[in-house]
Amino acid sequence: MTTETVRLQDVGQLERTWETPRTIRGWLSTVDHKRIGVRYLVTAFVFLLLGGIEAGAIRAQLARPELHLLSAQLYNELFTMHGVTMLFLYAAPVLSGFSNYFWPLLIGARDMAFPRLNAFSYWVFVLAGIFLYTSFLVGQAPNGGWFAYTPLTEAAYTPGLNLDYYTLGLLFLGISTTVGAINFIVTLITLRAPGLSINRLPIFMWGTLTTSVSVLFAMPALSAACVMLFLDRRAGMHFFDPAAGGSTLLWQHLFWIFGHPWVYVVVLPAMGLVSTIIPVFSRRPLVAYPLVALSTVATGILGFGVWAHHMFAAGLPDISMSFFSAASMVIAIPSGVAFAAWIATIWTGRPTMRVPFLFMLGFLVLFVVGGVSGVMVGVIPFDWQVTDSYFVVAHLHYVLLGINLFPVVGACYYWLPKITGRMLSERLGRWAFWLMFIGMNVTFFPMHILGLLGMPRRIYTYPLGAGWGTLNLTESAGTVVLVTGIVVFLVSVGVSLRRGAPAGANPWGASTLEWSLPSPPPAYNFAVIPTVRSRHPLWEDRVGDSGTHAPSELERGAVLDEGRETVGTTMLDAEPVAVLRMPGDSLWPLLTALAIALLFCGLLVPSVPISVAGATAIIACVIAWLWPERAELRAGAENSR
Amino acid sequence: MTSTRVVPLAGASRPVRSLGWWGIWMVVLTEGAFFAFLLFSYFYTGSLARGAWPPHGNPELTLTSVNTAILLASSGVLWWGDRSLHKGHTRRLMIALAVTIVLGVVFLGVQGVEYSRKAFGPDADAYGSLFFTITGFHGAHVAVGIIMLATTLVRAWRGHFAPTRRVGVTVTAIYWHFVDVVWLVVFTSLYVSPHLGVL
Numbered sequence: 001m002t003t004e005t006v007r008l009q010d011v012g013q014l015e016r017t018w019e020t021p022r023t024i025r026g027w028l029s030t031v032d033h034k035r036i037g038v039r040y041l042v043t044a045f046v047f048l049l050l051g052g053i054e055a056g057a058i059r060a061q062l063a064r065p066e067l068h069l070l071s072a073q074l075y076n077e078l079f080t081m082h083g084v085t086m087l088f089l090y091a092a093p094v095l096s097g098f099s100n101y102f103w104p105l106l107i108g109a110r111d112m113a114f115p116r117l118n119a120f121s122y123w124v125f126v127l128a129g130i131f132l133y134t135s136f137l138v139g140q141a142p143n144g145g146w147f148a149y150t151p152l153t154e155a156a157y158t159p160g161l162n163l164d165y166y167t168l169g170l171l172f173l174g175i176s177t178t179v180g181a182i183n184f185i186v187t188l189i190t191l192r193a194p195g196l197s198i199n200r201l202p203i204f205m206w207g208t209l210t211t212s213v214s215v216l217f218a219m220p221a222l223s224a225a226c227v228m229l230f231l232d233r234r235a236g237m238h239f240f241d242p243a244a245g246g247s248t249l250l251w252q253h254l255f256w257i258f259g260h261p262w263v264y265v266v267v268l269p270a271m272g273l274v275s276t277i278i279p280v281f282s283r284r285p286l287v288a289y290p291l292v293a294l295s296t297v298a299t300g301i302l303g304f305g306v307w308a309h310h311m312f313a314a315g316l317p318d319i320s321m322s323f324f325s326a327a328s329m330v331i332a333i334p335s336g337v338a339f340a341a342w343i344a345t346i347w348t349g350r351p352t353m354r355v356p357f358l359f360m361l362g363f364l365v366l367f368v369v370g371g372v373s374g375v376m377v378g379v380i381p382f383d384w385q386v387t388d389s390y391f392v393v394a395h396l397h398y399v400l401l402g403i404n405l406f407p408v409v410g411a412c413y414y415w416l417p418k419i420t421g422r423m424l425s426e427r428l429g430r431w432a433f434w435l436m437f438i439g440m441n442v443t444f445f446p447m448h449i450l451g452l453l454g455m456p457r458r459i460y461t462y463p464l465g466a467g468w469g470t471l472n473l474t475e476s477a478g479t480v481v482l483v484t485g486i487v488v489f490l491v492s493v494g495v496s497l498r499r500g501a502p503a504g505a506n507p508w509g510a511s512t513l514e515w516s517l518p519s520p521p522p523a524y525n526f527a528v529i530p531t532v533r534s535r536h537p538l539w540e541d542r543v544g545d546s547g548t549h550a551p552s553e554l555e556r557g558a559v560l561d562e563g564r565e566t567v568g569t570t571m572l573d574a575e576p577v578a579v580l581r582m583p584g585d586s587l588w589p590l591l592t593a594l595a596i597a598l599l600f601c602g603l604l605v606p607s608v609p610i611s612v613a614g615a616t617a618i619i620a621c622v623i624a625w626l627w628p629e630r631a632e633l634r635a636g637a638e639n640s641r
Numbered sequence: 642m643t644s645t646r647v648v649p650l651a652g653a654s655r656p657v658r659s660l661g662w663w664g665i666w667m668v669v670l671t672e673g674a675f676f677a678f679l680l681f682s683y684f685y686t687g688s689l690a691r692g693a694w695p696p697h698g699n700p701e702l703t704l705t706s707v708n709t710a711i712l713l714a715s716s717g718v719l720w721w722g723d724r725s726l727h728k729g730h731t732r733r734l735m736i737a738l739a740v741t742i743v744l745g746v747v748f749l750g751v752q753g754v755e756y757s758r759k760a761f762g763p764d765a766d767a768y769g770s771l772f773f774t775i776t777g778f779h780g781a782h783v784a785v786g787i788i789m790l791a792t793t794l795v796r797a798w799r800g801h802f803a804p805t806r807r808v809g810v811t812v813t814a815i816y817w818h819f820v821d822v823v824w825l826v827v828f829t830s831l832y833v834s835p836h837l838g839v840l
Binding site: 113117185186217219221223225227232238239241246247253254257576577578626 | 646647648649650657658660663664667668670671672674675677678679681682685686689690691692696763764765766767768769770771774788792796801809
């Protein structure tokens with residue numbers, strides 16, 4: 001491996017190699033992880049808006065007692081699709097967007113390990129989202145709640161396509177989530193820049209790594225459950241039918257074995273964002289990095305042992321409920337460790353009140369509220385009291401908005417300058433924050449009280465005499481404020497794109513590798529592959545982090561401009577061992593995703609010819625995708641093994 | 642294959658795994674979890690059964706034991722083919738791939754015969770649903786494996802492989818061995834465990 005310094009005039013070859021042509025074909029076939037990441041972010045925010053519109057309709061319907069703005073049936077579809085959209089089409093994909101864009105930049109690589117799989121995972125995500133939303137066009141959207149409990153969701157009680165859209169849509173989307181997770185894991189294992197050993201990983205990556213491993217083991221539980229429900233509904237099978245020896249509780253077990261880890265899938269990377277952003281604006285490294293990293297991993301592992309706390313009211317044996325209650329208490333410990341680390345970082349730092357930091361402070365408040373109500377519902381007698389009430393709705397929204405939406409919007413203010421090259425307005429940012437923070441609390445805090453007063457979740461309206469009118473009206477008003485805040489945020493993004501101040505390479509004075517690049521980064525990311533010798537390569541002169549080592553080298557390193565190349569390193573110590581030659585742009589990922597969509601449409605209709613055509617097309621596309629090009633065959637040695 | 646290729650550095654201290662190797666192992670982990678959840682459902686349902694489990698009597702072992710041996714043999718043959726490629730014997734690799742395909746097809750055929758002999762169908766009761774879904778999904782994985790083997794055979798015939806370039810073979814072989822291991826677990830759970838009176 002030659003080590004050279006690249007000067008500006010030398011990057012022409014890299015540009016020619018990595019740049020995607022600005023044509024329609026280029027747009028459809030690009031494998032640039034940065035463009036894919038932006039697509040993930042934009043698409044996820046579109047789904048956030050759709051889910052928000054559904055929430056707005058729900059809050060309008062509930063604003064006063066005995067309103068009939070929506071039919072009961074439409075109301076069921078709206079709250080179901082609101083949950084499905086927010087949890088599956090916004091909360092996880094938006095984090096995948098950040099991870100896709102920044103994964104290679106944080107580790108000093110030029111792309112993901114499987115660039116085409118990366119494009120594929122985006123196309124599957126967006127097609128699965130469209131697939132789910134076409135259900136509104138035929139007026140049969142999923143209507144059994146986002147966790148779709150049997151026996152309500154069996155064909156006998158919910159005929160029609162509603163739940164078939166649900167099972168097939170989630171199976172379809174699961175493909176995207178799974179291959180995305182595989183790509184993150186393998187990229188992290190193999191593509192880190194020389195010297196970026198596992199103990200120097202940017203803290204954000206521990207969140208997405210833990211999440212990706214969780215997805216590998218949790219997603220199949222949902223897939224198995226959806227396959228079974230589909231077969232029950234369509235092939236007359238009896239998995240969840242007690243009359244024929246099945247069990248309705250089996251659905252709940254499978255769903256929550258998936259569902260609880262999924263909660264951590266949508267919050268751990270966001271907590272990683274917090275651990276990234278708080279130190280930058282506190283002007284010091286994160287306190288207790290190893291403990292925060294370990295607590296992230298521990299939360300991911302413990303997350304597999306608490307699923308039955310969603311089922312305390314289902315009639316499980318006492319001994320197993322005690323176990324799951326205890327485990328649910330234990331899982332608060334790693335969260336507490338991370339929280340203490342964040343507080344200590346701010347306490348011992350010199351905080352600067354910029355907009356990203358404001359969102360982190362908002363997160364800290366909401367995290368406490370959501371965490372405390374979480375411990376409360378982990379206690380069995382209390383859970384019995386509030387099961388299926390608005391208390392649970394309050395808890396889960398504090399968790400999901402507090403730990404996902406606030407860090408995500410904060411991260412947009414932090415990272416969009418890198419992506420777009422332009423700063424966002426501080427003034428609009430402060431407006432967005434305060435509107436969102438006040439709106440969030442006005443909307444969701446009263447739900448705790450309504451829950452304790454006995455208002456059940458998912459009811460379409462409530463009687464005048466229940467005395468819930470004032471609080472519900474308050475919540476609906478809060479929603480208006482919250483939505484206004486999100487609109488102000490989106491407007492500020494638009495304003496920034498048109499006339500934001502140029503960001504420069506490192507507007508926040510941050511410490512990780514992506515800030516060593518121009519904003520926006522060039523197609524090839526790094527002109528030379530850097531060598532990293534500390535956790536804070538851009539802060540080494542300030543924090544003396546590299547200790548006795550030589551400083552990191554960002555200007556000198558392997559150029560690797562003979563093709564799409566980057567450096568492969570060992571799993572733990574990141575010693576360079578190989579040059580990786582990566583595939584370029586291709587239409588096959590899109591075509592394969594379309595073939596899968598065809599198969600799922602065939603299964604939905606149901607139509608045997610369409611299904612067979614889809615399955616055949618999938619096989620043909622995958623073979624064509626993986627078939628080596630002539631140049632590769634000529635290129636000699638392929639691999640060691 | 643058109644995926645990221647690994648070119649080891651001259652001074653590399655240890656052998657370098659291809660990205661395909663990492664990728665297929667991730668697939669194996671997540672697919673393994675999928676079968677684990679199906680089998681969890683089997684044992685969960687069985688443990689709650691009020692009457693006899695399995696409700697239609699214990700499954701017949703003879704035919705399926707032979708079929709198990711056939712699938713295991715196919716893994717052995719494929720292993721031999723992979724080793725032959727290490728030594729540069731691509732012809733032996735092709736023979737091994739062809740034999741593995743034949744054994745895989747025979748396995749599916751025997752499975753079909755067994756299905757036709759069952760007195761109950763997947764819509765009879767929860768046991769029938771579980772039995773046919775679990776073995777059916779395994780069969781689907783065998784079918785996918787056969788497609789992979791056939792593609793690999795064509796590629797071998799076109800001269801795509803050599804001792805230093807064999808990722809396609811490695812990936813296919815890992816997947817095929819995985820499908821065999823899954824069968825051993827499925828066989829033990831669905832066929833052997835009722836005879837042992839586990840539930």
